[in-house]
Amino acid sequence: MTDRELLVRLVFGGMAAQTVRAAVRLRIVELIGDTPRPAADVAADAGAEPRPMTRLLRALAGLGLLREHGFGTFAVAPAGLLLAPGRPDSLTSFVRMFTEPAIIRAWEHLDDSVRTGDVAFDTVFGTDFFSHLARQPELSGEFNAAMSQATAETAAALPHAFDFGRFGSVTDVGGGDGTLLAGVLVAFPGLTGVVHDTSEGLAQAPENLRRHGLTERCSLVAGDFFRSVPEGSDLYLMKSILHDWPDDRAVRILRHCRAALPPGGRVLILEPVMPEIVRADDDGSTYLSDLNMLVNVGGRERTRKDFEALCEAAGLSLTSVTPLPEAEPFSLLEAVAR
Numbered sequence: 001m002t003d004r005e006l007l008v009r010l011v012f013g014g015m016a017a018q019t020v021r022a023a024v025r026l027r028i029v030e031l032i033g034d035t036p037r038p039a040a041d042v043a044a045d046a047g048a049e050p051r052p053m054t055r056l057l058r059a060l061a062g063l064g065l066l067r068e069h070g071f072g073t074f075a076v077a078p079a080g081l082l083l084a085p086g087r088p089d090s091l092t093s094f095v096r097m098f099t100e101p102a103i104i105r106a107w108e109h110l111d112d113s114v115r116t117g118d119v120a121f122d123t124v125f126g127t128d129f130f131s132h133l134a135r136q137p138e139l140s141g142e143f144n145a146a147m148s149q150a151t152a153e154t155a156a157a158l159p160h161a162f163d164f165g166r167f168g169s170v171t172d173v174g175g176g177d178g179t180l181l182a183g184v185l186v187a188f189p190g191l192t193g194v195v196h197d198t199s200e201g202l203a204q205a206p207e208n209l210r211r212h213g214l215t216e217r218c219s220l221v222a223g224d225f226f227r228s229v230p231e232g233s234d235l236y237l238m239k240s241i242l243h244d245w246p247d248d249r250a251v252r253i254l255r256h257c258r259a260a261l262p263p264g265g266r267v268l269i270l271e272p273v274m275p276e277i278v279r280a281d282d283d284g285s286t287y288l289s290d291l292n293m294l295v296n297v298g299g300r301e302r303t304r305k306d307f308e309a310l311c312e313a314a315g316l317s318l319t320s321v322t323p324l325p326e327a328e329p330f331s332l333l334e335a336v337a338r
């Protein structure tokens, strides 16, 4: 790729995201199904105009999500299958949420956030991100579903990467609909669990735990992790929580976990760990996530040294950092009381 091609591709990235969004909203992958279909048939089923539909399907083929089998007839490419609902690896809610104005609008003010350090979301929407979700149950449900889909891969990899068998009870702090903890509890039948989150964050958890047959082994505790986390577990797990918050608030969450830890207890953090220096072969997604945290919630992605400093300030010692290659770019960061 030439330098010019690289730049054009980057600038067109926002259009590509909206093209994928339209595919989800129009249920393109469901409507095409298992065998190649003419664009006109897909358009008829979608209640859309055939010519613009052909253009959309061509664009999706150009992006690698469909394949054009002969003129105007399209099949779903392997990556496109991720846009089918109902599959365990489906990313439909993830696509809807991360192309949604609630996430995208603050990005238009990235330069302001860089100039001032302020959270653009709060200025654009007049409130912070999680309060905004709390006022809109439908959007909050979409966010929870997006998190669940984003976490499914980690939930499948985690039980193989960490010995949960030495613990009796695990609390997932900010555990959302319980997708991560369900993966652990299903793999370790001797464990009990607690999902701790706000009442909005937990809204889909009862149904999710019921689907996994975990209603008896997993309780739900609504609360605010800036006030406390539930006592009684010997492992406190948290995925994609600390990156939502600036250092002082992240330390507060960790301090509450530290206060709840029994002797021999552990804190297990799942987050991307940024290298000290950007690697040339890095795909850049963690740095974009870092900027997403800057504009939307005021948090940040962190290096190992940053995590060590957070743990230290919370009375914890970071004892190991283990990359999770099956769930890139996440690592497992284990900490004990100091």
Ligand SMILES: C[S@@+](CC[C@H](N)C(=O)[O-])C[C@H]1O[C@@H](n2cnc3c(N)ncnc32)[C@H](O)[C@@H]1O
Pocket: 130, 147, 148, 151, 173, 174, 175, 176, 177, 180, 196, 197, 198, 200, 201, 202, 223, 224, 225, 226, 238, 239, 240, 241, 244
């Ligand atoms: C980025 S999501 C991560 C969800 C889940 N851990 C995962 O990785 O899929 C952040 C979670 O923190 C929860 N949360 C935000 N503020 C909270 C608070 N003050 N107390 C408890 N949970 C909170 C949200 O409801 C949401 O479920």
